[in-house]
Amino acid sequence: MSEAQLEPNKDNNEKSQNEPNNAKLDHSIFDADIHGQSANMVYLARIFSWLSPHKKLATVSVLLVVTASFIAVLLPVLISRVVVDNIIIGEADLLMPDFGLNTLMTWLATITGLDPIIAACILYGLLTLLCHSFYHLHRVTFAKAILHSLRDMRLDLFRHMEYRPSSFYDKVAVGRVMTRITNDVQALFELLMGLGMLVGEFVPFFIALFIMFAIDVKLTMYLLIAIPIFAFITYFFRMATRRVYRMIRNTVSQLNQNLQENLSGMQVVQLSNRERKNLSVYRVINQKNQKHEIEAIYLETGYGAFMDNMVNMALAVILWFGGGAVIQDAISLGSVILFTQFVDMFIRPIRVLGMQYNVLFRAMASAERIFQALDWHEQVREPVKPAKLPERIAGKLEFRHLSFGYEEQDVLHDVSFTINPGEKLAVVGPTGSGKSTLIRLLGRFYDFDNGTIFLDDNDLNSIPSSEVRKRIGVVLQDFHIFSGSILDNIMLGNPSITREKAIDAARLVNADKFIEALPKGYDTLLVERGQNLSQGERQLLAFARVLAADPEILILDEATASIDTETEQVIQQALKQIMQDRTSILIAHRLQTIAEADRVLVLKNGRVKELGTHEELMAHRGVYYTLNQLQFQDISINPAE
């Protein structure tokens, strides 16, 4: 990282180098620049696919808004045509339509025997009530339809992300995925609600258009010229904002990611005295974001005000062309006056459209991100024709010529060995030799192409990954403790684990001692990542969790690394019974942890170096022998050469 990025005004060109650290993680394939070019209609169509289960509700809702908007048009007509023209002045201008309101009022007055003015008042009150009830019903039904479809969308998105494999999360920061599920879906709410209102706005538009055409086709055509002009300007605006919106989106997600990572690693930040520096990095991104946001404000305000005000130009057009036509006696003066009255109805939707456009564009950016996430299809290969496993498996494992590498690095080379049913195999080897990788492949966290693993003579790749993971329980080296109660953490939502079973599992790993000492025992609430427990206590929980699930094959990847010897011995006693007749793999650096193993496999640089019983390997005097010597050698041998 260079100092350059500390200076807010230095806009970096060599992006790849100067981007703040948090931007580095996302590999480009997962965040291919969103250009906003793809047809928005496609996105809209895709959004509507979530709306379709709520189609009926949405349709009713749209009908409601159409009706309500129609009544809303009637209200001013009632006042001008019925109250003023008819009742007070006593003459009706025939040119102006009254939508049968006069008849209605007269009818009301005759059947109730009321004064016309009172009848009009009642009519007005009723219509208002009806109008706003309909609007209210529309909003509520529409909101319901949309909230429910967005709820479904969010759930689908979450489910989709839940099933992405580890290889995916190796590359993509959690923060990025998270904001898509939370904020981006939220952004669509505004968009869709706006669209609903928009439908309503077009009712007066069409009524006005209809009347205006009836009055004067030519003058109406003049006004309609406005539409292509607006379309053109909108296109222009879109071009101009595309880059800005993209930059905003990028900076916002950088901000969020930076914040998230800093919150997660706050203790390290504080202990390294990096607060000031990190703040300045954040400030720089924030500054950039502000710059683009302000650009967006300029553009949006310009465009919004233009759309908003230019419509008033229509009045000048009417006056000029209409007035000219009046002078030439082409149309009547009354028509021109009518036009000036209706033009507002005609213009309103365009105005609203103009205001909605910003929302639309911003929301489209969110839609794009959501669909991009939904289109991340990376997953481990699931078998087309899954092999059927028996109720209880024997638990034989065979690795045959397995080679594997992560993206750039080869980790395992031609690994072959067999674990017999009920056998306990210890895997030892220097750090980074590929032990955990072996386990990850066994758990089908990554796809592998070279070599095969057989579970009871079934190719592992022919078994669905969830099935594999149910059979094989792994105490992960980097386990995760969730917020929630201790019990929740042991049961992990698995309905087949009862409270008793969970407590038993805790007892097996000797976690019951510390848990019962807690004021609330098993119901003690843990915070995020179990920060209110000691590291060893957390590990005990992670261990208990796997035992509670009662898997048929048990794998312990450094499951007691942070646990003291005394506790470990207690656990080992308990495990003896559990592991009897249960195929197990034990990975450990501390050799006393694996004292119970039947055979030992030594993995070094991704190759099987030694395999045999403890005695065989000690006799062999190879890697294992050396490790033993080192671990149990006497203090008198000074390790500092």
Place this chain on the structure above:
Amino acid sequence: MKVLLRLMPYIRAHIWAFSFGISGLLVARIFEAMIPMYIKMGIDSLTEGKAGFDFTSTVTQQALFYPAIAIVICVILQMLVTIVSRILVRRIGMYAAFDLRNRIYHHLQLQGPGFFQQYSIGDLMARAINDISLVRQVIAGSTRMTSVLIFTAVVGLGFMFSLSLQLTLAVLLPLPIISIVAYRYSKKIYDQSHLVQEGFSDLSTFVQENLNGIRTVQAMAQENEEVERFADVNQQFADRNLELFVTTSMLSALMPTLAAAATIIIIGYGATLVSAGDITLGTFVAFFSYLGLLLWPVREIGPLVTQWQRGASGTARLFEILDHKPEISNHPATDFPKLTGRVEVKDLSYRFENKDKFALKDINFTVEPGETIAILGRVGSGKSTLLRLFVRLLEPTNGQILLDNHPIDGFPLDKLRDQVCLVLQDPFLFADSLGDNIAYDNTDRESDEIWKSADAAALRDTIEDFPEGLKTILGERGVTLSGGQKQRTALARGLVRMSPLLILDDCFSAVDTQTEEHILSGLKRVRQNLTTMLVSHRVSTARHADRIIVLSEGEMVEMGSHTELLEKGGFYADLEKAQSNTSRLLEDLETSDE
């Protein structure tokens, strides 16, 4: 609502731009109001023209031309003024958001572990993203809209008063009811917005935690259950949103419906007045158009109240964080000596909040410069708690720690942490390059220094194996490294600082014995004459130390050198026996084999 006053400084900072912006918007409305006047003028002159003039006469043309041009000018002026003033106001919202983001970021950096146990990261993120944008909306949008609406209403009322006092007063009759309803609803909206925002926090928290633990979830094949749990949170959020929405929509419907009473009053009462000759027909008609000026604001009360209340609740949530006093007080003392590494712990006790048992009880010991101290103890015996007290991640409940005879709470925090380096038990790495992770405290470090500490942490071979060496970019939290690699990277990050007091919290648990021996000898080399304290579960590690401290249930039960403690025959001796028992057992096997 009162909480919104806390946003005042952000407006005050740009008070001129704000005042200009708001007044500009009012001016723009005046321009807008002028347009109908010119239309009337044009139509009037048309009527005259029709009456007497030649249709092609220039006089008529001009009668049309002037009003039309005037309208165009009004529109353009209105547009320009609107643009300038809107930009002025909207920018203030952005500045506030910018400043609040920095402020909250900085404030979070001051918080200790207690705070982060209280607020989850997902929650904090939701506040920093969502609530700030709500605040921005209030400053940039609601203030503007409210001023315009008030202005419009006042203008409308002014005109109405000038036309007819009686009628205006009659029109105002429904006003008290409207205010009461609006007030009632606004309270409800505030509470419901709060729930929605909390629901959003819950959602964020859930997603963020779940994704962080995705590997665990998948390993336990619990994806489906998690999705179901998410469905609940998600449903709750949708429900709360709908509840809020029904309330706001109801308010939006009630306001104009109640206001319709005003219209009905004009119709009924006005018509009576007209027929009684108290007002003219013209006044009556004009009244309707001005009523429109009054009704528009009333119709907007609903959405506006919602915006204000959501902003208020967002503001409250932000200031809840910003008002949180850091647990650790910082004393910016003037001079700070370079420490020799002498440590004295006096009657040190610590008790976690909401626990009755002490995690540490009356710990007393001293460490001379250059000594290496090992700390042993069972799981949960208080080792990490003790170590965290040294860097003031926690504040002791009782007693104190002295460095070179100065109590540590007298030191400025950054200086203290500069010289006392704690490597945490749970290695956290950033999604950054390996090299930057090692030189995290100071990015300007020479690569020599980095390599030196990598050597001491037995990391050189590993790094050289990576195709990109020190430039290798790590996954989030270092997920692309093996357990031991992560731990050693974190260790190297601590070693590179060469601080007078280095504290290692169980930093060898994930490395094999051979590597550990390597590291320990490396440590001896680079930390000659510097004080080191380390926690371990292994006797093979502890025996390298000059002295060993054994903790049990928060109390110091043994202290002495390896041999002393073996002779004493306590916890340590038992441990040694237990750990070498296995080895002896193995050795027995071995000898019997040969």
